[in-house]
Amino acid sequence: MADHAVSGLDARVYVEGRLDAALTAQAGQVVAVIGPNGAGKTTLLRALAGLVQMSGSVRVAGESWTEPPRLVRDRGLGYVFQDQSLFPHLTALDNVAFGPRARGVRRRDAEATARAWLDRLGVGDLSSRRPGELSGGQAQRVAIARALATRPALLLLDEPFAGLDVGVATALRLELARHLADYPGVALLVTHDAIDALTLADRVVVLDRGRVAQEGTPQDVAARPRTDHVARLVGLNVLREGEVLRSFSPRAVTVSLHRPEGSARHQWHGVVLSAAPHGDAVRLLVSGEHELLADVTPAAAGELGLAPGRQVWLSVKETAVQAYAAD
Amino acid sequence: MADHAVSGLDARVYVEGRLDAALTAQAGQVVAVIGPNGAGKTTLLRALAGLVQMSGSVRVAGESWTEPPRLVRDRGLGYVFQDQSLFPHLTALDNVAFGPRARGVRRRDAEATARAWLDRLGVGDLSSRRPGELSGGQAQRVAIARALATRPALLLLDEPFAGLDVGVATALRLELARHLADYPGVALLVTHDAIDALTLADRVVVLDRGRVAQEGTPQDVAARPRTDHVARLVGLNVLREGEVLRSFSPRAVTVSLHRPEGSARHQWHGVVLSAAPHGDAVRLLVSGEHELLADVTPAAAGELGLAPGRQVWLSVKETAVQAYAAD
Amino acid sequence: MTTARTLGRPPLVLLVPAALAAALLVLPLVSLVLDTPWATFLDRLGSREVGEALRLTAVASGATVVACVLLGTPLAWLLARVDFRGRAVLRAAVTVPLVLPPVVAGVALVTALGRTGVLGPLLREGGVSLPYTTPAVVIAHTFVSMPFYVLSVEGAMRSAGERYDVVAATLGASRWTTFRRVTLPLAMPGVLAGAVLAWARSLGEFGATITFAGNYPGTTQTMPSLIYTTLQADPEVARTLSMILLLASVAILAALRNRWLTTP
Amino acid sequence: MTTARTLGRPPLVLLVPAALAAALLVLPLVSLVLDTPWATFLDRLGSREVGEALRLTAVASGATVVACVLLGTPLAWLLARVDFRGRAVLRAAVTVPLVLPPVVAGVALVTALGRTGVLGPLLREGGVSLPYTTPAVVIAHTFVSMPFYVLSVEGAMRSAGERYDVVAATLGASRWTTFRRVTLPLAMPGVLAGAVLAWARSLGEFGATITFAGNYPGTTQTMPSLIYTTLQADPEVARTLSMILLLASVAILAALRNRWLTTP
């Protein structure tokens, strides 16, 4: 483990009462960090950046950042903060140019770099605005530009797509994917969106209550979620039975108004909590012994009167269920 | 128009250089406000709250808020700010209890109300924390609790689900839907998420560059989007041809490596920008004359090698295309 | 939250001038301490004259701080938050007593509130005679100290900004509630700093006091007045007295600053 | 951004004490103005003595502000941002000159920098004799004014918080760069308020100056010293002189505050 991480990230982070996690990533990898609110995602990023009192060790590109402690400014970071934290007294341009200038780039060059990044993120025309005069999404884009403009060795992105409109988010995902593809350092991406994790990341780390609950490739994590949170995120139903987890797609669920016949194991009674369009289907959230998702056709939804409050039976065929160890 | 709005909201808001919009809603309605970054959504909410210099008129429940100007504190607002704006010096509990106490509720009762709301939003155990000691999502939940705790006459929610994990967001949507269902006032909900707009709202208002680009029921807006932004949001392809808009689902698009035969009108050449899982399918973003979405099966995606960079032809059958006036 | 180590050591370009500044401020104090005839220190401390002056100083500076907080805080709020005609003029007027040499401040008070002053007849009819009384001392102290307080608090209220006031208004809070529960707590560092400034200014004040209120042991003679008059006759004794005032105030300051002013 | 109207009118519970405070500060000034023998105003203004004193006052207070900014800003930063042993002691020591009666401050300076003072021999070897020179005036003014500046700036740096310093560090900025481009600009309201306080304190200073630097026309006699001296001989003239000092400073203050201190 220590071996293959020499050129990447190898961290063991312990923050009193908030986080106890180990993390490795190879150079060039994008690691998605997912988990529910308060799981410790931001804490992990802040600890790696040196902004939070931690114990443990952090090695990046073969060098220790903890023995002796490396100054924050020497860590070569690009950090998109969850709350943006744009300098309120500087214009968008000066915010983005700050990093290059702090690293000794001449004013003119730094500003050219900054302008290029702002253009790339579609906010070039707002370069002379102060953060207070930007909309939420515009500020978020400036914050991303600022983090990328320094060509960092470790990229820490805390929900970079939050508050962005769908067009920009898509474009930005592409932009970021392109950028990250030939990015030599390690990138950590905190997100609440399955698409980010699945399209941008090489690895996914699932945090839960300050611990790593699961780790693996996006495909693996998406197919065999170990926590309710991930199951929700990727839109699967997951049931825990002792040491075994069983997952199945909402599409595999049959909805009926009366108790279906067949094996009792895979049928549940419940009440519809919500019904919302999902692609071409209607997705139901049904609450009973478990909270389960079920997709039905709009026609069926209308026919069966599947509005919130309706009592229904759900069933799923054994062949549609995937079982794996919870370990 | 002025007639049916007597018991609801009837506003004509003009903010110099940023917004020029008219908006009506009936009492009890939930209005989703959508639009790209910088469209003026936050500005609209702030103007209704009396926090931004505006001209025009605002009538709520038959009373004018503009002639004479009504004090902010007398408007009976519940406002979830885009940046939360929790009082930094107060605990979560005191933040939520602030509204009731300011309206004359006794301390003990106000705190009981606050505690109930925090519990309802799943952050009851954090009630003695200051905002600086909360994670982003936890702070967002406290902000929502604070806005709801005053039983407001006009509810202004600026991206209330941003930064919330998927489980909480789902639960909160349900909670909010339940709350809004028997809520006598008007609620405005700014969102970048199609699900919110489709599941929670009675009406959708689409803002674009400070103007109302479209207005209607969620179903109507989703089926016949008038702006690229909405098309993206609901996952449709929309093409403008003079006065006519044509929309079609990504599922109706056929992808091939060679120019298909047939009518030239509905076929386009382009390059794959991204490929990401979407439900059971793989969703492609293809850029050519237009940017179009196409859903293919994972099998087809593998077979045709539909990775970013690949040149493809897209086509769609005329029967799958819906045409409507752009007006 | 952040260890200083990871932000880096303070640079010389800041350390050197800071050290110079500290030296300039500390050196005279140290030599004053060295020069004090400590042998007679306790004798002086026990003398009745000194006891009375210390008591009066404590009373006057305490009352001054209270007056500044009660009257100056609303004034600072008005200047920071309310847009009214004449605000610029009032703001300049508030700053002027800072600029007045204390004796002139005393003269100004005499012309306003003295027996023959503008308000003199009014006060006399009300049966009030201010000069030569302890209330006059407090008025003089408040007059010279208030500007420091108001400036400090106004600055703090300005930099805290109106943002949270607006949030409070959306939650239905009146301006008074907002002031009490939002504006004031957020400006607290400035309020405390202002109170310390006003208190310190009041502790050292004698020019305006002697001119307006006079100088009589027990009613109007504060420590600085005592020190000043003693300086004419016996500089040694005056130094001992200064040291008493100094130690008392340092003790209080250290206690205050560590308890309230250190929290960031 | 927000119209005052929509936040509501200022409540009486704040307006009344604010008005009282304003009256207390403004009334003495107004009666001083009314009491000034304006007929002789211009004559006095033109006199050589007054001209010299005004010039020296301007020079000394200007130099004092410069010294406070150059030396005091780093000291304030050190106290606000760096955690070191003895910080509490240094902080108390910085505040002490506030408490010293000005004359005692002068005595302290004499014992430190005077000919027979602690540093006297050292200075004499360097060929420097400070007392009774204009530099001595500046030193005395800086000694009494610096604490006001440091307290104000430290407070502002504290309330601005370390948050953006940390952000700057993640962007690779050294502490010096961070100080220049982030900490200082964000603390600017406090820096300006502090500069005004220091400048005003320096304008009114004469106790320490007379004791440490003497009171000689042309080299060490500032306006307040002149006023003090004149007050002994001719209170009428002293009032006129006060009015000159007052008007000059009000003009400057009004210009400053409206240009720089009003922006929120």
Add this chain to the structure above:
Amino acid sequence: GGDDGEQRTITVLAAASLTETFTTLAADFEAAHEGVRVRLAFDSSATLAEQAVGGAPADVLATADTTTMDSAADALAADPRVFATNTMVLVVPADNPADIRSFDDLGPGVDYVVCVDTAPCGKVAAALLSSADPGAEPASLEVDVKAVLAKVTSGEADAGLVYASDAVAAGDAVTTVEVPGADAQVTTYPIAPLDQSQDAELARQFVDLVLDEEGQQVLRDAGFGAP
């Protein structure tokens, strides 16, 4: 001393009560010595004595009592010589609100002020008050005699003990009342050139001016007594 044609300056440190007389004398001196400027620094005698000992660049020291002059002995270039005397009088404002006609009218209900006993004038006042007890404490102990006079002329006090010369200087603003036993408490004003003088000759000449008839006339006109 300076070269011919160049401006020569001497600095005179004088007690505050000498402000008017020394200003006149300095002007006379400048008129008599072309190219010479006299700088005057007025303050309390104690402050001036301390400055003189501290090496202040000055040429002549004139104080309002012998004690302070003695304390500056180390800095003197020659023995001090007495050039004037002064006695205490009671002054009341011109409108005399407390209706004081004689020293005996002082008493309860009258706000009168005197010098603090650490000041030279205060020592004299204390001695006078102990011999002719008015039956009431003063309202305030002022730091110097000019402060006492200011309190009286501004109407803040009903009466005050000041030097005869101060009463003369105040002119019509005050009315003078004799103090019983004042003749027994005479204050003497000594003058001396200073060691650190850069122009001992001029310093000596200034001292001479004060002592000779011209100077004495000016002092007499101002209400001072003869040495």
